[in-house]
Amino acid sequence: GENVEQHPSTLSVQEGDSAVIKCTYSDSASNYFPWYKQELGKGPQLIIDIRSNVGEKKDQRIAVTLNKTAKHFSLHITETQPEDSAVYFCAASRTTTNAGKSTFGDGTTLTVKP
């Protein structure tokens, strides 16, 4: 089955700096890669996603890049703010066999210091 590894497990940055979180996946058939943000006491919420036919996607301060050959994808947050502090999860899934199955990384706790 799919295996998703996420690094780092914790990340601390100064307000205004950039933050990068990386994930690698094992199943070359995976073709959908979302990123979720989980604030304290709440359920995860989608912040950005990318499909395998796209190499990069950007939404204001957030961007995701995908390298299909190397089987890794990354979340980039620029100009970080204290409200970006949360746990971030990457995930991978596929449209073919086992469509509907979703594998998540172990999460990254991001702390933005004011």
Added chain:
Amino acid sequence: EAQVTQNPRYLITVTGKKLTVTCSQNMNHEYMSWYRQDPGLGLRQIYYSMNVEVTDKGDVPEGYKVSRKEKRNFPLILESPSPNQTSLYFCASSLQGPPYNEQFFGPGTRLTVL
């Protein structure tokens, strides 16, 4: 308001006492899924349902049962809970399920099995 609701939000029980955690969505979503979240292990998928009467195992289905008799509800059943099922549980729903659409998560149910 479009949402995924879970009940109860908190539950303390004893080993072997059958329990059900309910999940309901009001968005007419076809796909629903259950996850458990444990420290350092991220979100692990227990079961998912692509549509009414269609359910499939995720990565950690042992000790759990589900049913999908109607579109809006997807209860998680623990027939004989054990302490290793102490965890934070999330229900999620999606229009068509990953990889086609984002998942919307409920607020979580914190279960303690003594």
